[in-house]
Amino acid sequence: MKDLREQLVMEEYLDDFLSEFRQALASINASLDALESAPDDITEINSLYRNAHNMKGGSNAMGFPQLGAFFLAIERLIAPYRDGGKPISGKVTGAIRVASASLGKAHLTIRLMKSDRTLSLENPAELLNEAADHRAGPD
Numbered sequence: 001m002k003d004l005r006e007q008l009v010m011e012e013y014l015d016d017f018l019s020e021f022r023q024a025l026a027s028i029n030a031s032l033d034a035l036e037s038a039p040d041d042i043t044e045i046n047s048l049y050r051n052a053h054n055m056k057g058g059s060n061a062m063g064f065p066q067l068g069a070f071f072l073a074i075e076r077l078i079a080p081y082r083d084g085g086k087p088i089s090g091k092v093t094g095a096i097r098v099a100s101a102s103l104g105k106a107h108l109t110i111r112l113m114k115s116d117r118t119l120s121l122e123n124p125a126e127l128l129n130e131a132a133d134h135r136a137g138p139d
Helices: 002-037 042-061 065-081 090-112 124-133
Strands: none
Touching (some): 002 042, 042 065, 065 090
């Protein structure tokens, strides 16, 4: 009986998580759009970081460690730009856009297969490391 009760509680939380996930992706994409014309907009850079950070924790708490790793990789990629010292590069925002598309697919997969906590995602480190290596380089 306890397992069924826990499953029902997780389903309730999962619906909330999926809603927050959808909102975070929309916010991430809006920030990326804004950064195309203003790559030094610290408000948008911090918004990207905050959304990645919050979703990293939520993903891990809900039992999606691969998803959490994706958000951690995004968070680490953005961190060096948070001090406002230099504008975020197009390579970095491009890598985050690619990640965002993969995350959108993950959202759909989770929504369609709510009881399955396994996801098949590309390795976030491989996906984002190239952009991280080019952070300091020219676009």
